[in-house]
Amino acid sequence: MIDRDELLHVARLARLALHEDELDSTAAELSTILEHVAAIKELDLDDVEPTAHIGDVSDSLRDDSVATSLPVEVALAPAPAVRDDGFLVPSPQGE
Amino acid sequence: MTEVDLEPVIGLEIHVQLRTATKMFCGCALGFGEPPNTRTCPVCLGLPGALPVANAEAIHYGLMIGMALESTLASVSTFHRKNYFYPDLPKGYQISQFDLPLCSGGRLGEVNIHRVHLEEDAAKLNHAGASGRIEGADSSIVDFNRGGTPLAEIVTEPELRSAEQAGEWLRLLRTTLRTLGVSDVNMEEGSLRCDANISLRPVGSEQLGTKTELKNMNSFRFIERGIRAEVERQRALIEAGESVTQETLHFDPKSESITSLRSKEEAHDYRYFPEPDLPPIVITEAMLERAKAALPELPQAREQRYIEHLSLSPESARLFAWRAELAEYFDSVCASAESLKPQIAANWVTELQGRLGDQEAEDSKVSPAALSQLASLVEASTITQGSAKQILDELVANGGEPSEIVAAQGLEAVGGADELAPIVAAALEANPELTARLREGDMKPIGVIIGEVMKETRGRADGKEVTALVREQLGLS
Amino acid sequence: MSDEIQSLSAVAAVAAIADGGLSREEIFAHYRSRAGADELNAFTWVAEQAPAQIEGPLGGVPVAVKDLFCTEGIPSQAGSKILAGYRPPYTATAVANLEAAGAPLLGKTNQDEFAMGSSNENSAYGPVLNPWDKTRVPGGSSGGSAAAVAGGLAPWALGTDTGGSIRQPASLCGVVGLKPTYGAVSRYGMIAFASSLDSAGPLTRDVSDAALFYRHLVGKDSADATSVAFPESIEIPTAERLDGITLAVPTALVDGDGVEPGVRASFEASLETARQLGATVTSCEIPSAAHALSAYYVIAPAEASSNLSRFDGVRYGLRRDESNLDAMYTETRHDGFGDEVKRRILIGTYALSSGYYDAYYGRAQRVRTVVAKELAEVFAGADFIVTPTSPTVAFGLGARTADPLSMYLSDLFTIPMSLAGTPAISIPSGLSEGLPVGLQICGPAFSENRILSAAYALEQAIGFNGSAAWGAKR
Numbered sequence A: 001m002i003d004r005d006e007l008l009h010v011a012r013l014a015r016l017a018l019h020e021d022e023l024d025s026t027a028a029e030l031s032t033i034l035e036h037v038a039a040i041k042e043l044d045l046d047d048v049e050p051t052a053h054i055g056d057v058s059d060s061l062r063d064d065s066v067a068t069s070l071p072v073e074v075a076l077a078p079a080p081a082v083r084d085d086g087f088l089v090p091s092p093q094g095e
Numbered sequence B: 001m002t003e004v005d006l007e008p009v010i011g012l013e014i015h016v017q018l019r020t021a022t023k024m025f026c027g028c029a030l031g032f033g034e035p036p037n038t039r040t041c042p043v044c045l046g047l048p049g050a051l052p053v054a055n056a057e058a059i060h061y062g063l064m065i066g067m068a069l070e071s072t073l074a075s076v077s078t079f080h081r082k083n084y085f086y087p088d089l090p091k092g093y094q095i096s097q098f099d100l101p102l103c104s105g106g107r108l109g110e111v112n113i114h115r116v117h118l119e120e121d122a123a124k125l126n127h128a129g130a131s132g133r134i135e136g137a138d139s140s141i142v143d144f145n146r147g148g149t150p151l152a153e154i155v156t157e158p159e160l161r162s163a164e165q166a167g168e169w170l171r172l173l174r175t176t177l178r179t180l181g182v183s184d185v186n187m188e189e190g191s192l193r194c195d196a197n198i199s200l201r202p203v204g205s206e207q208l209g210t211k212t213e214l215k216n217m218n219s220f221r222f223i224e225r226g227i228r229a230e231v232e233r234q235r236a237l238i239e240a241g242e243s244v245t246q247e248t249l250h251f252d253p254k255s256e257s258i259t260s261l262r263s264k265e266e267a268h269d270y271r272y273f274p275e276p277d278l279p280p281i282v283i284t285e286a287m288l289e290r291a292k293a294a295l296p297e298l299p300q301a302r303e304q305r306y307i308e309h310l311s312l313s314p315e316s317a318r319l320f321a322w323r324a325e326l327a328e329y330f331d332s333v334c335a336s337a338e339s340l341k342p343q344i345a346a347n348w349v350t351e352l353q354g355r356l357g358d359q360e361a362e363d364s365k366v367s368p369a370a371l372s373q374l375a376s377l378v379e380a381s382t383i384t385q386g387s388a389k390q391i392l393d394e395l396v397a398n399g400g401e402p403s404e405i406v407a408a409q410g411l412e413a414v415g416g417a418d419e420l421a422p423i424v425a426a427a428l429e430a431n432p433e434l435t436a437r438l439r440e441g442d443m444k445p446i447g448v449i450i451g452e453v454m455k456e457t458r459g460r461a462d463g464k465e466v467t468a469l470v471r472e473q474l475g476l477s
Numbered sequence C: 001m002s003d004e005i006q007s008l009s010a011v012a013a014v015a016a017i018a019d020g021g022l023s024r025e026e027i028f029a030h031y032r033s034r035a036g037a038d039e040l041n042a043f044t045w046v047a048e049q050a051p052a053q054i055e056g057p058l059g060g061v062p063v064a065v066k067d068l069f070c071t072e073g074i075p076s077q078a079g080s081k082i083l084a085g086y087r088p089p090y091t092a093t094a095v096a097n098l099e100a101a102g103a104p105l106l107g108k109t110n111q112d113e114f115a116m117g118s119s120n121e122n123s124a125y126g127p128v129l130n131p132w133d134k135t136r137v138p139g140g141s142s143g144g145s146a147a148a149v150a151g152g153l154a155p156w157a158l159g160t161d162t163g164g165s166i167r168q169p170a171s172l173c174g175v176v177g178l179k180p181t182y183g184a185v186s187r188y189g190m191i192a193f194a195s196s197l198d199s200a201g202p203l204t205r206d207v208s209d210a211a212l213f214y215r216h217l218v219g220k221d222s223a224d225a226t227s228v229a230f231p232e233s234i235e236i237p238t239a240e241r242l243d244g245i246t247l248a249v250p251t252a253l254v255d256g257d258g259v260e261p262g263v264r265a266s267f268e269a270s271l272e273t274a275r276q277l278g279a280t281v282t283s284c285e286i287p288s289a290a291h292a293l294s295a296y297y298v299i300a301p302a303e304a305s306s307n308l309s310r311f312d313g314v315r316y317g318l319r320r321d322e323s324n325l326d327a328m329y330t331e332t333r334h335d336g337f338g339d340e341v342k343r344r345i346l347i348g349t350y351a352l353s354s355g356y357y358d359a360y361y362g363r364a365q366r367v368r369t370v371v372a373k374e375l376a377e378v379f380a381g382a383d384f385i386v387t388p389t390s391p392t393v394a395f396g397l398g399a400r401t402a403d404p405l406s407m408y409l410s411d412l413f414t415i416p417m418s419l420a421g422t423p424a425i426s427i428p429s430g431l432s433e434g435l436p437v438g439l440q441i442c443g444p445a446f447s448e449n450r451i452l453s454a455a456y457a458l459e460q461a462i463g464f465n466g467s468a469a470w471g472a473k474r
């Protein structure tokens, strides 16, 4: 149902490394699950509206008033790597 | 190879940072050059458990933009998640809009608007070079101050046909947004950013060619130059029988070269889905009324007013109305000398702008009061048009008061028969041959006589007056 | 004294503290000591001492909080290696509400990683053991919270429920678990699994405790755009009868193959008890219930795949392989997430990806509409839907880990209410082979007071005694 190439594509989108020894078992597990959930593909749902949110919320907006920001040292405290008060990361390629 | 006329098809995507007090989905104040990462909170850092709440003022600004662009405003608008990974995107998705944008359709000037939607800005990624921490790897530093700033993305239909038209239209849009007061619209600072979708097609064809996307050009000049360069690049490809590749491009204004932005072009799959953390936004009557009440006079209304109430020429009216800064400068010039006819003031503002190039009049050394004084001196015949232009050069270069320059350099016009008549008589006397032709009714040599008089008066004479004196002295009627 | 404290329900403890018969310090020290001696692996962190200033109607009775909730300066790891040692700079609204009402934090409880699981075996911090039988699972994902209350290590606990994660462990551990109406309790600071389904609620020793706890949990939160004000105050239930109440049983679902005989017997006995209390028991249909499970296992992973994208090694948590950005992303997430989380990220990414969205995510959302409509139709003719909470009693550790799908089927009875956003409670209905069985009572949105009232009446009549698990060794 989901083959290695598809699995690798999806893993790429999810930025999830899959090592060679994980590929076949993962593809098999996902296929089992997908086969089960695929039952919904057979339902006639053409006249049914999708539900993205449950319940009615009318007052969901926020006033444009300033709240206190975090001190920089608090913001950076959990970071794996920091430099010059910023979060240090390997540069994206092609930049 | 047969020559086919190719026409450019250009659409613009403009990102405008909204000038709200706080970010799109959290209460952090917007950042303006503060030290890095001092404008962050759990929401805009994408900390586990944090949730977005949409800023009502950003929605309000979005509605104002939609009204100014004559868009259809949504009655219910929803946010979606646009999923992709990048270090400047803390949640791994950008909250944007997808199938129910705040504004659909619309028109500004002669260009139709496709849509306007709201989203959050990315953080800033600063290149840090090779790092000690990350061994051997090139590294970057992320500053989240900008992350989460409200953005309105305005997308035009692909209806622009030249780089110049794109630049001119973008100025109108900028003026409109500036007039609305919803953004600083400063391209250098990034509060207005423009991408262009460009393709070529044979004139008369309805079908669109393969388009490229030219990214993030940060000044009007670069936009025009970038589009021109890309149009030429595509034209050369097509004329050489090659095909245009759909890709994202970067224009380097220094070298005027265009480079592909992504080394390995990866198929994007943003997996848009409705943002479950944000319920649909119902646009109420009260919200619409508030936005409507907040609308100021917009450029096209201003253009009409200039023509109808100030009797400006259509050219002047449009020039000013489409450039808010120039219009404001013009208004100041008029205000500082009420007796000055608006069109005269307009002519002098145009004259000044011609000398300034890319610089805005308000940023020049010429104050509106100085310009109105200069114009008034000409109107009162205290100085000649020619002297005034010399003085304007002086003002542009060094600033100052026109009346003081006139006094210091003795530029008062030489006027009246008493002063000017002997000089005219001397010029006629010195050129007997030309004087004879003039006497016979051949007026061509008059220019030479005027020139002589101007030389003698250092340009302080009025050409019309000189002509009248020549006629008088030679007995011509 | 210790046995006396242990024997008090939270409501009774609050009363004792108010009377002066018990001090805040005593009750905190008692549970601090029991939680510190945790043999169930229910806690991942235990407080050294109560915060100095705890005042309020909850009287200082301490609360165990699922590790999915952010607590300022205190490890909040969501059962995941990717958050090992992570201490957030802020506290979740639900926890802050409880603290403000006078319930200090006793400790953080173990859970399935990012709330994904029904057995608590998907925790990077080890499985939680069921206090009724330590060879069995406590259920999940709020297994630590359920086991802590059932084992007498905490007076009450905060959990979360996305597809059954409060109700199912409550059932397997013999405690009360309430999944609220969606939006009634703020999600701010609760690490997101599936945002449109996630809810936070109490796991308690009895129904009255659940009501008192829940009273201080609900409320509109300006930091959660999906939160709503609860339309009435939550009352401590007193009803002893069920006269005039109609209970609807989705017969086709309950008679299905997967329901253990002991569970069915206990359920039948509960229905009989309800009749004796004056209730009418009818049969109803939820035709799309089976599809609800499928829809859930599309929607929840889809939202989770997006919610978990923020764990990228940039701002917090684990980081692996800094040789380049892509390697950092992919290896950090490979090493930081457990197998079940990775499975769901992949399923969810697939379901949202170009070409599959309509067939999976789009359809699942439509199934959601159908399920909500079917439940509403039942509620038009009945006060409550009742089912067993779980088709089985607690199963053995490792019994289902090899087969993710069989694990998913544990949620068959709890998922329809999650999709519809409606409230449901699980109360102990008895024992089967010495292990607790749960009864689920579900009502329409914002019917929590009525659900608590009916649950209380049944609880009194059933007379379940959970104290057997406080020191059980098997």
Ligand SMILES: [Zn+2]
Pocket: B023, B026, B027, B028, B039, B040, B041, B042, B043, B044, B045, B148
């Ligand atoms: Zn913020």
